[in-house]
Amino acid sequence: MMRIVLTMKERTNPHIPIEAEKINPAFLMWGTDDLTVWEGNKERRLDEIFEVEVEGTATSVNEVEVVLRGDTSRVKRIGEYMDGGRITVEGNVGMHCGNFMAAGTIEVMGDAGGWFAREMQGGAIICHGDVGHYCAAGYRGEKKGMRGGKVEVFGNAGDFTAEHLFGGEVVVHGNCGDMPGVDMQGGYLTIHGDCSRPCGNMTKGKCTVLGCVSEMPPTFKKEGEVEGPDGLPLTHFTGDVANRGKGNLLVRHYQYLE
């Protein structure tokens, strides 16, 4: 096993974002000397920004564990294109954590910024706090969002969660903001709390809202009652009819904007 601990150093301006797609077991396992990150428009050596401690060795990426400490709330792109191993963020993490990840595990103990698990392909990513907007969504103009793997958020999620969802599973234990699952085309989205306007324009996939939906989209066809988890009665809708959609939306309570 190889364990790499990166501790954020004090910075003169802690608001400048850091882009650190090199914080990925696949790069770190070969040594940290040549790795750089970008602080604003300046390219910096990894050890200018982080204290780096490495213990043990690894023969495959799956034997690598990376731990991030300190104020990492402005560090973006951690675990981008990750294809194995494990990253644990002890505090908060910046935007685009787990972009395109294909395998492995990322666990964030604090909050995560926007575009968490954007266009994820596989693996597992967990956030114990809240996540920003566009969790498990796609990039601007991209037709497909997340395609595989599992995202689990224990806090609340922002707006446009699982936008363009295409595959995989997204579970939010708290509430979601506006328009979760908008334009979704596959996959599973489960929201344990409340949300507004879910699944507009959906074509396929399944979304379950165990809390209350406000401003329920008016273009879903009511199919009847079904039994949800824990035996709770859920109303089953199909749609979005506006888009010839064949998605399934199951909700515990709902309200139209009349």
Added chain:
Amino acid sequence: MIHEDMICPFCGCLCDDLVIETKGTEVVRVDNACTLGSHKLMNAGKHRLKGPIMRDSGQWRDASYEEAIEYAAGILLDADRPLLYGWSSTQGEAQGTGVSMAELLGGVIDSTTSVCHGPSILAIQEVGHPGCTLGQVKNRADLIVYWGCNPTEAHPRHMSRYTTYADGYFLENAFRDRKLILVDVRKTETASIADEFVQVKPGGDYAVLSALRAIVRGREDVVPPTVAGVTKEQLLRVAALCKEAKFGALFFGVGLTMSPGKYKNVRNAIELVDELNRHTKFTLTPLRGHYNVYGSNEVFTWMTGYPYAVDFSRQIAFYNPGETTAVDLMARKECDAALIVASDPGAHFPKKCLEHLASIPTVLIDPMHTMTTPLVKCQIPTAVTGMDAPGTAYRMDGVPIHVKKFLDLGYPTDTEIIGKIFEKVKEVRHP
């Protein structure tokens, strides 16, 4: 002196039939413009800042152009995340120089699009733009839909030049033949002349658009009796009007782009237009506000591939509204120096953003004292494009128009000032 066929540099209509009479540096008469345009043009030479000003321990003092340019280049070069924001009320030429400078600086360049029609562009990037020029609308459209906008007040000559009151080559009696649908959250002046006024509850645009899409494709069975305050009967009437039209044109404003759901509202409108095109001809055009905000999108796109919010910090262009847009950068206190060009964030941005703006070194390039002036450390006055400087501007439908000058007040143009700052930047960072 009488200047004919002048262009109004105020709103996105870019009216090109103005007659302006000047005596020396005074404007004495403006013909054909609306009240907004006339007011701006009649005061063309007035309220200008005499020369650059800089702040010294809280006090304004006069400065030379050289000193101000030197200062601007200095703060941008020193920054780790410089922001170059504004660009909607200036020449295309200045916008182009701005992009080149942002690239060399490794900065972020964003235009006021991000606070008005940015969502329209995001939607267009998802599903395309079924658009046309205003000339097509004028000559062919027999149905006009204004959604979330008030052309009577914001684009006063839009209706007389291109829609309701305009003659149409292919319409016998344009005024009688052309139907008008207005959709808005409140009853505005335009509502009194509309054939159908649809009053939507705030935030309900997305739902109404979805319902219309379902109705147009024959699935009114799923639509509940009222949608966001609009009755199903009215929705059926509106859908029928749209389907019966020979050529429909939908215009929308910030009422759609800045209400909850933002670009998803616009996407839904585009998809409604798409659906209607299975029955008739229908187009969609954003009603752009500032006269050359569309130009900033054109220039940024042909130079960088992206229409606004372009981040060059890693020496390649990256674009992600919400992350690289000026408001977000300021709210997260990311930018550590800013150059504001021809726009007034002081009047429009949230307080949190302005507090950050006031705390970092900032230079404003603007001819007049604005609400942004108290927030900056240095202001450089320049000539106003369309008054004392010529230049290129893009009309709301994407047509480039050469804007002319009719005054000579001796100010340098935006392009000259930004070009000089760029020269200084190049001296330090060779491309």
